[in-house]
Amino acid sequence: xxxxxxxxxxxxxxxxxxxxxxxxxxxxxxxxxxxxxxxxxxxxxxxxxxxxxxxxxxxxxxxxxxxxxxxxxxxxxxxxxxxxxxxxxxxxxxxxxxxxxxxxxxxxxxxxxxxxxxxxxxxxxxxxxxxxxxxxxxxxxxxxxxxxxxxxxxxxxxxxxxxxxxxxxxxxxxxxxxxxxxxxxxxxxxxxxxxxxxxxxxxxxxxxxxxxxxxxxxxxxxxxxxxxxxxxxxxxxxxxxxxxxxxxxxxxxxxxxxxxxxxxxxxxxxxx
Numbered sequence: 001x002x003x004x005x006x007x008x009x010x011x012x013x014x015x016x017x018x019x020x021x022x023x024x025x026x027x028x029x030x031x032x033x034x035x036x037x038x039x040x041x042x043x044x045x046x047x048x049x050x051x052x053x054x055x056x057x058x059x060x061x062x063x064x065x066x067x068x069x070x071x072x073x074x075x076x077x078x079x080x081x082x083x084x085x086x087x088x089x090x091x092x093x094x095x096x097x098x099x100x101x102x103x104x105x106x107x108x109x110x111x112x113x114x115x116x117x118x119x120x121x122x123x124x125x126x127x128x129x130x131x132x133x134x135x136x137x138x139x140x141x142x143x144x145x146x147x148x149x150x151x152x153x154x155x156x157x158x159x160x161x162x163x164x165x166x167x168x169x170x171x172x173x174x175x176x177x178x179x180x181x182x183x184x185x186x187x188x189x190x191x192x193x194x195x196x197x198x199x200x201x202x203x204x205x206x207x208x209x210x211x212x213x214x215x216x217x218x219x220x221x222x223x224x225x226x227x228x229x230x231x232x233x234x235x236x237x238x239x240x241x242x243x244x245x246x247x248x249x250x251x252x253x254x255x256x257x258x259x260x261x262x263x264x265x266x267x268x269x270x271x272x
Contacts, residue, residue, distance in 0.1 A: 003082060005097070010139070011035040021168060039103035042086075043110060044093040046272070047117040052094055054113040056081070060094070067271040079106060087270030089127055090134035090263060129216045132227065135187060135260030141199075142185055142213040142227055148176055151229070152185045183210055184235040187260035190224035190253065193217070197253050202244045203230055204252075210234065212243060220263040227260070 006014045015033050022029070043052060052060055058073035060083075065071050069085045075098075082097040098106050111119060128138075137143065137152060149155055150173060158173055176182060190196060196215035203210040215226025234241065236257065243253040264270075 005040075005084075008035055037100055038097050039100045041096045041098070041103070041106060041110065042088075042093055043096065043114075044089050044091045044122075046092060046269070047114070047119075048092045048094055051110060051114040051117060051119060052096075055109045056083075062272070067267075075106060075109065081106075087134070087267065088136055089130035090136070090261070090267075091130070091269050092272050093270060128214070129219065132214050132216055133218050133220050133225070133261060133263040135227065135262070137185070137227070138214075142229070144229075147183070147185075147229070148173060150176060151182055180232050182232060183229040184232050185213070186228055186230055186235050186239075186257045187262065188212070188215070188226050188228050188241055188255040189258045189262075190215075190226075190255045192253070193222070193224045196224040196226055197243045197255075198245055198247075201253075203228060203234070203241050204244045205242060218262055223262070225258075225262045226255075230257075 004014070011033060015031065018031060049060060049062075055075050056073055057075065057077055058071060059065070060071070060073075065083075065085055067085055067087065071083045071085075073081055073083065075081055079098055079102045084095040084097070085093065086095050087093050096106065113119075131138070143152060148169070149158055158170075159167075162170065196217055197212050199212060199214055201212040201215075202208050203212065210228055210230030213227045213229055215224065215228075217223075218225050228241070230239075230241065233239075234257065237259055239257040241255045241257065243255060245253065259265075
């Protein structure tokens, strides 16, 4: 059995993607969309383990439940949990998947257990800034219809040793591998940190050379940073970028290409 997760908004598309690519070749399987049946709570931060330990009926130490691990256990000897130790926001985090009918109970238990640590809920904009600081992408934000794994620096996910022509996307990836005209995802740091450019702002010189995917003021670094898709000639660290916004009265904003992530590059906080 396999338990597959994706964003709620892409659940329907993901199901159809699997059905499309398994319509031939004698595939035999059953797939159930559990999006409405399951809820997810992400508990993150340096005290996340201390809080979850109070209510989990399992050893969730770093030794038994390491980063990128998966566990199934119960909460309070009753509530079934599928737990994933992920770090989308760059901190020690546990993603708890529980039946929807138990969501309120799990929320209340976590808030009570975390009271001594001054636990707080965080929203999507806080999540957006934190994941940007770590260089973690959101499909549709740091990508578009033409973007592939290589453009995003995720080429390690492609098993190049496979010669099977039926490997999904392999032909397109091989064709794109040496295409100098493709947009590449890069980190950018503004020269003026007083504000970040708007998402979607154009990167220009005499013509459009790319666009800003996400940019925010980083609370961790105190700098205005972001991610952009730019032509490969501008993707090298140190390259200068000119950014155009319609609110700048024809003036340009200036930034430099820098390595990512911007914060905790060794990932120590999410692996602690």
